[in-house]
Amino acid sequence: MRIDKHPILEFQRGKKIKFIFDGKEIEAFQGETIAAALHAAGVKVLGKSIFKHRPRGFYCAIGNCSSCFMVVNGEPNVRTCVTMVEDGMVVENQNGKGEIL
Amino acid sequence: MKYTDLAIIGGGPAGLCSAISAASSGAKVLLIDRNEKLGGQLIKQTHMFFGSEKQYASKRGFNISEILLDKLNDYKENVEILNNTTVLGLYEDGVITATKDEKYVKIKPKATIIATGASEKVLAFPNNDLPGIYGAGAVQTLMNVYGIRPGKKVLMIGAGNIGLIVSYQLMQAGVEVVGIIDAAPKIGGYLVHASKVRRMGVPILTRYTVKEAIGNDTLEKVVISKLDENWNPIEGTEEVIETDVMCISVGLSPLAELLQQAGCKMMYVPELGGIAPLRNENYETTVDSIFVAGDVAGVEEASSAMVEGYLTGLCAAEKIGFKHENYLELKKDYRNQLEALRSGPVGTKIRSGINKVMGV
Numbered sequence: 001m002r003i004d005k006h007p008i009l010e011f012q013r014g015k016k017i018k019f020i021f022d023g024k025e026i027e028a029f030q031g032e033t034i035a036a037a038l039h040a041a042g043v044k045v046l047g048k049s050i051f052k053h054r055p056r057g058f059y060c061a062i063g064n065c066s067s068c069f070m071v072v073n074g075e076p077n078v079r080t081c082v083t084m085v086e087d088g089m090v091v092e093n094q095n096g097k098g099e100i101l
Numbered sequence: 102m103k104y105t106d107l108a109i110i111g112g113g114p115a116g117l118c119s120a121i122s123a124a125s126s127g128a129k130v131l132l133i134d135r136n137e138k139l140g141g142q143l144i145k146q147t148h149m150f151f152g153s154e155k156q157y158a159s160k161r162g163f164n165i166s167e168i169l170l171d172k173l174n175d176y177k178e179n180v181e182i183l184n185n186t187t188v189l190g191l192y193e194d195g196v197i198t199a200t201k202d203e204k205y206v207k208i209k210p211k212a213t214i215i216a217t218g219a220s221e222k223v224l225a226f227p228n229n230d231l232p233g234i235y236g237a238g239a240v241q242t243l244m245n246v247y248g249i250r251p252g253k254k255v256l257m258i259g260a261g262n263i264g265l266i267v268s269y270q271l272m273q274a275g276v277e278v279v280g281i282i283d284a285a286p287k288i289g290g291y292l293v294h295a296s297k298v299r300r301m302g303v304p305i306l307t308r309y310t311v312k313e314a315i316g317n318d319t320l321e322k323v324v325i326s327k328l329d330e331n332w333n334p335i336e337g338t339e340e341v342i343e344t345d346v347m348c349i350s351v352g353l354s355p356l357a358e359l360l361q362q363a364g365c366k367m368m369y370v371p372e373l374g375g376i377a378p379l380r381n382e383n384y385e386t387t388v389d390s391i392f393v394a395g396d397v398a399g400v401e402e403a404s405s406a407m408v409e410g411y412l413t414g415l416c417a418a419e420k421i422g423f424k425h426e427n428y429l430e431l432k433k434d435y436r437n438q439l440e441a442l443r444s445g446p447v448g449t450k451i452r453s454g455i456n457k458v459m460g461v
C-alpha cells in the first residue's frame with residue numbers, strides 16, 4: 001500500500017531494512033514508524049485491549065492516544081506510531097497491559 | 102538539571118514562532134518537541150494555505166515549516182532544539198521533566214511557553230474502536246509523511262475544512278473516497294474545498310451520522326443514518342457502506358494536560374474546542390511565567406498560531422528581562438494581525454471564546 005506516484009510529494013525513503021513481526025520477517029524503510037511499516041505490510045491490528053480483548057489499531061498517529069501500544073524488543077507499551085522501525089527489531093502484538101517488571 | 106531562560110514545549114507553528122521571537126529578543130531558548138522533525142501539523146499539509154501574505158498564504162503547509170526553521174536558524178546561537186523529546190510533567194516549581202531518546206531529563210527554565218497544539222476528538226458509536234477507524238490527522242500523517250495509503254476506500258466523517266482537505270489529499274494519493282457525511286445541516290468548511298471534492302464525484306451528505314461500525318478484526322462496513330431536525334436518527338433511513346477505512350474529522354480539542362498539571366486555571370469553552378486555559382492579553386496563564394500559544398490556547402488555525410507564537414515569545418522574553426528593542430511596535434503589530442485574522446463573521450465564534458478565557 002505504498003504510494004509510488006504523487007502529484008505533489010516525492011517520497012525519499014530511507015535504506016531498506018527488515019524487522020520481525022510475530023515471527024515473520026517484514027521489509028521496511030529506515031525513517032518510518034513501526035506502525036507505518038506494519039500498515040504498509042497490511043497489518044492493522046497491533047494489539048488487544050485490556051479487559052475485553054478487542055482488536056486495537058492506531059488512532060491518532062501522533063503519540064497521544066495509546067491505541068498503538070506493542071511489545072518491541074521485549075519492552076511493552078511502546079508507542080509504535082511515533083517510534084521508528086529499526087533493522088532486526090522484534091515487534092509483537094500486545095495483549096492487554098504489558099508487564100514491565 | 103538543565104537550565105535555560107525560556108523553555109518552549111511543542112515545535113509546531115506556534116512553538117517555532119515563539120522561539121524565533123524570544124531568541125531575537127536575546128533570550129536563550131530551549132525548544133522541545135516529541136517528534137524527530139519540527140513543524141507540528143504543518144509537515145503533513147500539502148495544500149496551499151488561506152490567510153494573508155504575512156502568514157504565508159498560498160504556500161503549502163510543509164513549505165511554511167521549512168521557512169520558519171530557516172528563520173530560526175538565524176538565531177542559532179540562542180536556540181537549542183531538543184527533538185525526540187516528550188515532556189511528561191510540569192511541576193509547581195517550574196521544573197519540566199521529559200524523556201529524550203529513552204533517557205529521563207529535568208529542565209529548569211525561568212519561563213515556559215506551552216505550545217502543544219491539539220488532539221483529534223473521537224466520536225461515540227458501537228465498535229468505534231475497530232482498527233481501520235482513524236483520526237483524519239493520522240491518515241494524513243500516514244499518507245503525506247510516510248507515503249502509505251490507509252486502505253482502499255475511505256468514508257470521511259465531518260465536512261469541515263480538515264475533512265474536505267484530507268478527502269482531496271486521499272484522492273491525490275490514489276484512495277477512493279466513498280463519501281463525506283456530517284451531522285450538521287450545512288457544510289462547515291469553505292465552499293471552494295467542498296466544490297473541488299464534489300466535482301471529483303464524492304457525495305457530501307449533511308444531516309447524517311454513523312450508527313455503527315461493523316467488522317471482525319478490522320473495519321468492513323459502516324451503517325449511516327439520516328438525522329432529523331433535533332439531531333436524532335430517523336428510523337428506516339439506514340444505509341450500509343462497505344469500506345475498510347473510516348476517517349474521523351469532527352474537530353480538535355486543546356492538548357492541555359500539562360497546563361492542568363501545572364495548576365493553570367482552566368475553563369470549558371466549546372468555541373475553543375474544549376478545556377482551555379485562562380490567560381491575559383500577553384498569553385500568560387494564571388500561573389506566573391507559564392505562557393500559552395497556538396491551538397492549546399484555543400483551537401484555531403496555523404496563521405493565528407504563528408502570530409500568537411511571535412507575540413507570546415516577545416512577551417515571555419520581556420517578562421524574564423529580555424526586552425526586544427522594538428518591543429512595543431512589534432507587540433502592536435502582532436495584536437493587529439490577530440485582530441484582522443479574527444475579524445468579520447468567520448471570527449465570531451473564536452472572539453466569543455477568547456472573551457471567556459480572558460474574563461471579558
Ligand SMILES: Cc1cc2nc3c(=O)[nH]c(=O)nc-3n(C[C@H](O)[C@H](O)[C@H](O)COP(=O)(O)OP(=O)(O)OC[C@H]3O[C@@H](n4cnc5c(N)ncnc54)[C@H](O)[C@@H]3O)c2cc1C
Pocket residue numbers: 062110111112113114115116133134135136140141142143146149150151152186187188189216217218219238241262263266267356394395396397401402403404405406
Ligand atoms: C488537515 C488540516 C488542514 C489545515 N489547514 C489549515 C489552513 O489551510 N490554514 C491554516 O491556517 N491552518 C490550517 N490547519 C490548522 C493548523 O495546522 C493548526 O492550527 C496549527 O498547526 C496549530 O499550531 P500549533 O503550533 O498550536 O500546534 P501543532 O502544529 O499541533 O504543534 C504542536 C507540537 O507540539 C508537540 N507536542 C505536543 N505535546 C508534546 C509533549 N508533551 N512533549 C513534546 N512535544 C509535544 C507535537 O508533537 C507538535 O509537534 C489545518 C489543520 C489540519 C489538521
